Amino acid sequence: MNSLPPNHWNESDFAELEQIIADAKGYVVPSADLRPRVIDSVREIDVQHVHLAKLRNLIICAVLLWMIVMAVFFQLSSKRKQFTSPTSSEVEQKSIEYATQNGYSKDWGMVDVFRELRGGNAPNTSP
Numbered sequence: 001m002n003s004l005p006p007n008h009w010n011e012s013d014f015a016e017l018e019q020i021i022a023d024a025k026g027y028v029v030p031s032a033d034l035r036p037r038v039i040d041s042v043r044e045i046d047v048q049h050v051h052l053a054k055l056r057n058l059i060i061c062a063v064l065l066w067m068i069v070m071a072v073f074f075q076l077s078s079k080r081k082q083f084t085s086p087t088s089s090e091v092e093q094k095s096i097e098y099a100t101q102n103g104y105s106k107d108w109g110m111v112d113v114f115r116e117l118r119g120g121n122a123p124n125t126s127p
Contacts, residue, residue, distance in 0.1 A: 085117070
């Protein structure tokens with residue numbers, strides 16, 4: 001066969017090519033199960049894509065959830081002082097201070113401490 005580009009071929013070259021193609025008509029035959037195999041392989045690829053899409057969405061949701069949780073954590077940790085309460089020893093020490101400042105018993109000093117903790121001002125006079 002001629003190795004010239006197709007636009008330089010003559011009629012005999014085309015006839016020879018057509019004869020080669022005609023002779024090969026029975027040489028390449030698809031098998032009977034070709035179509036079902038192709039469909040199955042496409043379904044498998046599609047299932048893999050669906051699983052990858054679900055995994056991608058799960059990862060995106062997990063990252064977004066992590067970011068939200070961390071933002072809330074940092075917001076709450078910056079306000080931690082507002083949410084903490086004094087220990088029992090701190091309350092007792094404060095009640096002793098109130099009792100000695102105002103000249104009454106430690107029990108009334110404890111009442112003043114709890115009033116202060118609830119947002120009221122402790123009275124400066126004895127009961």
